[in-house]
Amino acid sequence: MKFIKGDLEGLWIIEPKVFGDHRGYFMESFQSEKFEAETGHKVNFVQDNESLSAKGVLRGLHFQKPPHAQGKLVRVISGAVLDVAVDIRKDSPTYGKHQSIVLTGENKTQFYIPPGFAHGFLTLEDNTLFSYKCTDFYHPESEGSLAWFDQDLGIEWGDIAPVISDKDKDAGSFASFTSPF
Template identity: 50%
Template sequence: MQIEKTNLDGCFLLKPRVFEDERGSFFETFNQQVFEQTTGLNVNFVQDNQSISKYGALRGIHLQTGDHSQAKLVRVIQGEVLDVAVDLRKDSPSFGKSYQVKLNHKNNYQLFIPKGFGHGFVTLSKQAIFAYKCDAYYHKASEAGIIYNDPTLNINWQIPAEELLLSPKDQVLPTLKKANWL
């Protein structure tokens, strides 16, 4: 597995080595030892989640705050998404910056998103199955987020705004400047 640094401190792109033959393919989705040796991070994943989304579904930009903050390792099982990580750690040199990458079932890339980051994705294919590991359990009272179209972040979601599908909750998230939990 190849692990690359991104432009955001503590955020890594994982590229697995895929073995293919006439039967199909095989790859290791995560190896704790390789991850720790390459990144210097010790992460203990405790919860796995999966979503199925149709074209244009935008989920985000979400995070858990405080003691319930989560690091995530995200990937696509089927389809394609544009995945976005945003550094929301006030003391970080990359605060307010974002990183985006296309994750799909062909490249099998994964993105490690550290605690204190916002995360979102939009489905680019007809449908996508999205899976992720978390190092802390979900805690409803610790939910937070930033509006997907925040002018400060200026994220290009690569889909026309009129084609985006958003939950009512995601439509009313605050901007970065108005987030009272920061």
């Protein structure tokens, strides 16, 4: 595996070694000792989630508040997404900044997003299968979200009219946001 520091402190891009032949391929998608040695993050993933989405579905920008904050290791099994992490750590020099990355079933790249970031993604292909490992359990009372279209965040989603949930339609602005981190 190749570990690449993200643009914002704490984010990591992980490119697995893929061994392919006439039968298909094999790859190691996670190994805790390598992960900790390379990133300095000791993680304990306790929940795996998966979503299937049509092209143009936008999910996010979501986070869970402490003490149930989640770190996430995300990847695309098939299809493609524009994946976005927004720094919401109020004492961070990159507070309010974001990093975007394209994850696909072909490139098999993974993105580690630690607690203190809001996360979202836009599907770029039909039948996109998105998978993520979480460091804490889903806790509905701790949910938070930011408006995906917020101009203060400056995220370039492209020329889209996304399909979004009612919850995401009601997400708050960054200007009125008080970070719990």
